[in-house]
Amino acid sequence: MKGLVLLGDEAIGQGALDAGLSGVYAYPGTPSTEITEFIQGSKEARERQVHAQWSANEKTAMEAGLGMSYAGKRAMVCMKHVGLNVAADAFINAGMTGVNGGLVVVVADDPSMHSSQNEQDSRFYGKFAMIPVLEPATQQEAYDMTRYGFELSEKFALPVLLRITTRLAHSRSAVQRSEIRKENGLRLPADLKQFILLPSLARQRFKLLLSLQEKLEVESGESGFNRLEQGEDPGLGIIACGLSYNYYREVATAEGLKHPLLKISQYPVPAELLNAFVKQVDRVLVLEEGAPLLEESLTGVLHNNYRIGGRLNGLLPRDGELDPLLVKKALDIPTAMVREVPEIVKNRPPALCKGCGHIDMYHALNEALEPYTPGRVFSDIGCYTLGALPPYNAINTCVDMGASVTMAKGASDAGLRPAVAVIGDSTFTHSGMTGLLDAVVEQTPVTVIISDNSTTGMTGGQKSHATNRILEICRGIGVEQEHIRVMDPLKKHHEKNREMIAEELAYEGVSVIVAQRECIQTASRRLRKEKSKKAAS
Amino acid sequence: MKRDIILAGVGGQGILSIAAVIGMAAVESGLYLKQAEVHGMSQRGGAVQSHLRISDKPISSDLIPVGSCDMILSVEPMEALRYLPFLAPDGWVVTSSKPFENIKDYPTEASLFEEIRRVQNHVIIDAYSIAKEIGSQKVSNMVMLGAASDYLGISQESLEGALNLLFGRKGEEVVQLNKEALKAGKQGVRI
Numbered sequence: 001m002k003g004l005v006l007l008g009d010e011a012i013g014q015g016a017l018d019a020g021l022s023g024v025y026a027y028p029g030t031p032s033t034e035i036t037e038f039i040q041g042s043k044e045a046r047e048r049q050v051h052a053q054w055s056a057n058e059k060t061a062m063e064a065g066l067g068m069s070y071a072g073k074r075a076m077v078c079m080k081h082v083g084l085n086v087a088a089d090a091f092i093n094a095g096m097t098g099v100n101g102g103l104v105v106v107v108a109d110d111p112s113m114h115s116s117q118n119e120q121d122s123r124f125y126g127k128f129a130m131i132p133v134l135e136p137a138t139q140q141e142a143y144d145m146t147r148y149g150f151e152l153s154e155k156f157a158l159p160v161l162l163r164i165t166t167r168l169a170h171s172r173s174a175v176q177r178s179e180i181r182k183e184n185g186l187r188l189p190a191d192l193k194q195f196i197l198l199p200s201l202a203r204q205r206f207k208l209l210l211s212l213q214e215k216l217e218v219e220s221g222e223s224g225f226n227r228l229e230q231g232e233d234p235g236l237g238i239i240a241c242g243l244s245y246n247y248y249r250e251v252a253t254a255e256g257l258k259h260p261l262l263k264i265s266q267y268p269v270p271a272e273l274l275n276a277f278v279k280q281v282d283r284v285l286v287l288e289e290g291a292p293l294l295e296e297s298l299t300g301v302l303h304n305n306y307r308i309g310g311r312l313n314g315l316l317p318r319d320g321e322l323d324p325l326l327v328k329k330a331l332d333i334p335t336a337m338v339r340e341v342p343e344i345v346k347n348r349p350p351a352l353c354k355g356c357g358h359i360d361m362y363h364a365l366n367e368a369l370e371p372y373t374p375g376r377v378f379s380d381i382g383c384y385t386l387g388a389l390p391p392y393n394a395i396n397t398c399v400d401m402g403a404s405v406t407m408a409k410g411a412s413d414a415g416l417r418p419a420v421a422v423i424g425d426s427t428f429t430h431s432g433m434t435g436l437l438d439a440v441v442e443q444t445p446v447t448v449i450i451s452d453n454s455t456t457g458m459t460g461g462q463k464s465h466a467t468n469r470i471l472e473i474c475r476g477i478g479v480e481q482e483h484i485r486v487m488d489p490l491k492k493h494h495e496k497n498r499e500m501i502a503e504e505l506a507y508e509g510v511s512v513i514v515a516q517r518e519c520i521q522t523a524s525r526r527l528r529k530e531k532s533k534k535a536a537s
Numbered sequence: 538m539k540r541d542i543i544l545a546g547v548g549g550q551g552i553l554s555i556a557a558v559i560g561m562a563a564v565e566s567g568l569y570l571k572q573a574e575v576h577g578m579s580q581r582g583g584a585v586q587s588h589l590r591i592s593d594k595p596i597s598s599d600l601i602p603v604g605s606c607d608m609i610l611s612v613e614p615m616e617a618l619r620y621l622p623f624l625a626p627d628g629w630v631v632t633s634s635k636p637f638e639n640i641k642d643y644p645t646e647a648s649l650f651e652e653i654r655r656v657q658n659h660v661i662i663d664a665y666s667i668a669k670e671i672g673s674q675k676v677s678n679m680v681m682l683g684a685a686s687d688y689l690g691i692s693q694e695s696l697e698g699a700l701n702l703l704f705g706r707k708g709e710e711v712v713q714l715n716k717e718a719l720k721a722g723k724q725g726v727r728i
Binding site: 003030031114115168170173246249251254324335340344345346348350351353460532 | 547548556560561564569570571572573574575576582583584588596597598599600602603604615616618619621622623624626639640642643644648649652656707708
């Protein structure tokens with residue numbers, strides 16, 4: 001099948017561009033990063049001057065997307081699942097304001113936590129905000145549904161959540177493009193009070209949102225993305241949500257299964273459709289890539305409908321992503337003996353790169369902390385989280401973006417001295433700055449190490465908003481000049497760096513130490529680029 | 538025609554480039570393709586794999602079912618063994634002999650080869666030396682692709698076309714180096 005070979009993420013980027021996108025807003029986060037990178041790399045997007053620069057965090061991205069929608073244009077906001085927690089205030093309230101230009105919010109969930117700290121299912125957020133949710137199963141559907149998402153958003157004047165998971169985000173297949181739609185012109189909302197959520201107006205908006213729910217269900221039944229596939233064996237019916245459809249189809253083809261199947265890719269799911277399906281089969285297996293959202297609403301909290309099974313009754317594991325084998329087991333199909341992984345095969349955990357500045361920073365920090373009891377380093381989300389592993393064993397927490405600074409502050413408030421925060425440059429401007437302000441206001445004794453590699457490293461080296469701004473930001477927030485220190489994290493400066501950290505650990509106030517060294521990956525890419533440029537000229 | 542292949546290696550060894558070349562060539566040849574890969578955290582010196590599926594019929598799952606993979610194509614011998622549960626009873630293991638040792642408890646080469654030889658259909662290739670002889674150990678990945686190319690059901694021409702597309706930006710020299718590696722791998726020195 002010819003066409004463009006695209007990752008699920010890239011298919012979404014292409015779909016949005018072809019749907020007349022005027023701007024994408026995002027903060028990098030695996031597995032969502034490649035959507036925005038695709039648009040940044042697109043020649044068409046550059047020619048059309050589609051906005052594609054990174055935002056400081058998911059909340060600023062969500063709000064900027066809403067602003068572009070307010071002005072009448074089509075905007076897309078992309079993030080990983082935990083990013084939606086950061087953007088949640090804006091996201092939920094965007095359901096209340098509604099939109100003007102089409103607004104699609106793409107959230108990439110990470111079941112099995114390949115690169116994340118939890119496996120929350122973003123469909124709950126869609127339900128919470130009472131907005132339509134789309135869940136494509138294939139790369140082609142990712143393309144088509146992104147386009148449809150914008151139509152849907154403008155039809156009901158609501159934001160639309162497009163939910164994907166790691167496996168689709170990072171899997172390639174051929175995608176056929178369809179006709180390119182022109183971008184919207186600048187056009188303000190007909191009602192200039194639409195976006196004012198004063199309580200009196202918000203109450204009206206909420207009634208409107210509630211009144212739309214039935215229409216959204218009807219739309220989900222008619223769009224064609226939820227579809228019934230008849231089968232000759234009604235002993236069991238399959239309800240397959242999003243990507244899990246693929247796994248059932250894989251097993252069904254191999255095993256010659258003929259169960260009726262309800263493919264779900266759009267929410268809210270019409271109750272009538274579910275009711276009719278459940279009635280026509282003896283038992284139901286619900287396949288969901290993520291939490292048992294639909295299964296739970298079908299069985300009810302009492303779980304007393306014994307005809308319905310899935311992740312809640314143990315047919316499928318409660319956690320982790322699905323795969324063909326798990327689906328096969330849930331269908332009670334015996335599996336042939338498979339080979340085992342030989343014992344000599346050892347784990348190969350991810351590691352900090354050779355020549356990475358975080359390494360020298362951790363060596364200096366560990367030594368500076370030697371006089372104290374262990375357990376006082378609060379860290380954050382990024383490559384430097386690998387400092388948790390041997391040989392460093394240097395950090396004690398990793399919770400959410402920015403939590404290093406604030407958790408160190410709380411522990412210090414409780415009497416833990418010294419308390420240390422280790423945070424990266426991009427994470428600092430994402431969510432660390434406000435916490436630092438809290439510490440400055442109270443003069444809480446904390447030592448904040450900003451390990452500044454001048455990039456967003458873990459996600460592949462995206463531009464960091466912090467680059468060349470950290471010292472000014474810290475000064476602006478009010479950290480005392482003599483306690484803003486800069487170190488060069490290199491082996492040859494080890495002794496000097498250790499001393500610097502030791503001095504600041506002893507200070508009864510807010511200290512910031514910026515360990516500054518360019519990411520080895522970005523540096524080598526930059527050098528290669530400069531070399532080839534030189535060769536060309 | 539259907540081929541389910543697991544590409545294996547360590548982050549930075551060029552697994553995704555092999556996947557990209559086969560993928561482009563397959564689609565250009567009118568075949569269906571699904572190719573799942575690993576991005577993010579594991580790329581930092583961790584184990585990396587890609588599930589590559591090509592077929593003349595539509596493909597459902599992005600992941601290869603356990604016990605049904607036709608070939609494990611690996612740029613590293615220990616990584617070749619990590620995915621054995623996926624291998625079909627009559628499946629092939631095609632691997633480079635050169636270990637990538639970035640962990641303390643890395644097994645001995647002899648024990649690795651012994652395990653690989655337990656799989657009836659196996660090919661071990663000194664891709665590293667072949668690549669070095671051509672000009673750079675970096676193209677070990679393309680030597681391995683060359684070694685597997687007869688089995689892929691995709692013409693040499695299509696694979697070379699994909700190399701043009703993938704590496705064209707980096708200049709003719711890089712394209713030629715990769716093409717040579719592909720050819721050398723096809724002729725392969727087996728151990």
